[in-house]
Amino acid sequence: MIKKYYLDNRKYNFETSIKKIVKIDDNLYDIELKETYFYPEGGGQPADRGTIDSLEVVDVQKKSGGVVHRVKGEPKGPLVNCIIDKNHRDHYMVQHTGQHLISAVLKHELDIDTLSVHLGNLYTTIEINRSDILDSEIAVLEDKIYDLISQGNRVIYHETDDEGLKNFNIRRESKYKGYIRIVEIENFDFVPCGGVHLSNIHEIGLIKIVGYDKIRSHIRLNALIGKNAYIDYRTKDRVTNILNKELSTQTEDIPNSISQLKKNIDTLKLDKKNISELYIKKLETEIKSSRETVFIYNNIPKEIVQKLGVKLTNTLTRPTLLINKHEGLNWILIDSKSEEVNYSNFKENLMPLINGKGGGKKSIWQGTGDLDGIDTFIDKFKLLA
DSSP states (O other): OOOHHHHOTTOOEEEEEEEEEEEOSSSEEEEEESSOOOOOSBTTBOOOOEEETTEEEEEEEEETTEEEEEEESOOOOSEEEEEEOHHHHHHHHHHHHHHHHHHHHHHHHHOOOEEEEEEOSSOEEEEESOSOOOHHHHHHHHHHHHHHHHHTOBEEEEEEOTTGGGGSOOSSOOSOOSSEEEEEETTTEEEEOOSOOOSBGGGGOOEEEEEEEEETTEEEEEEEETHHHHHHHHHHHHHHHHHHHHHTOOGGGHHHHHHHHHHHHHHHHHHHHHHHHHHHHHHHHHHHTOOOSEEEEESOOHHHHHHHHHHHTTTOOSOEEEEEESSSEEEEEEOSSSOTHHHHHIIIIIGGGGTOEEEEETTEEEEEEOSTTHHHHHHHHHHHO
């Protein structure tokens, strides 16, 4: 007997009676219905979702020749109203039919076999028996898919058995025995499959291969099918328009504009490095020629003062404090010729004045602090130095 979900895959609401109910735990029940349009998981396609007697259906599985619906809560019965989640069902019919079309074109146009598939909420992935694939081959794949969708080939179902299977030029061997269901893309492809599909591939709308990666020495194609492909196009179109505006260019010139932008950034980085080195050298010369022990800077990038401190550790013979008022208070203590006990004194008696935090090792320490108390902090350091 042909399953109801095969006979009418667009029926989302029906009424029936409960045939059997089994309590699983305090809140889960397995229910068999007299008849059902809920699709049980199989053929790589997830089970339908929905409600039975307003109770959430969390899973549907084939068991012992029947279909078991797992629901949250106990239906009142015996008659129940059943509602199938239309968006969920339609999404996976589009994904599954789209996957059939991709795998069919791969085989018939490029002689590439499909090894495994995953129908996802966003991406549908197809693992193929190739270790690489050319961009030109993907173009052939997409062009043929577009042509077939435009033609609007029907999706036709055939019921047969092991003996009757010999009459079909199937794309891959059947995993089924006994009753076998053949899904045909009209005049193009035959494949055994237990899933539910669209009535016409024209309903798919759009298929785009958006990338691929290596898995188990094979290629796995990442495909956007149906509405997912349209949403992706809309997003990329918006981003492209923003790039065109920001780069003052046309879409086809975006790669060249980005390449030039990267070169400009590299040049600026080099210029910045050269300027920083010259500036650090200038500051180093000023400090070495001065008899002061405290040097205060305003809004100098932290990395410049840090590099300056490192350079000074090998040349200064007196304790020196660098203070940088940049995003708060940053300090560096350079004391290359004294014992670490001087830092202990600095830490115990001076750092509390600015709520200081930090550390290091002979002969450079650094940290942060508050601007409150900075004047007293500096005066006491001069006495300590």
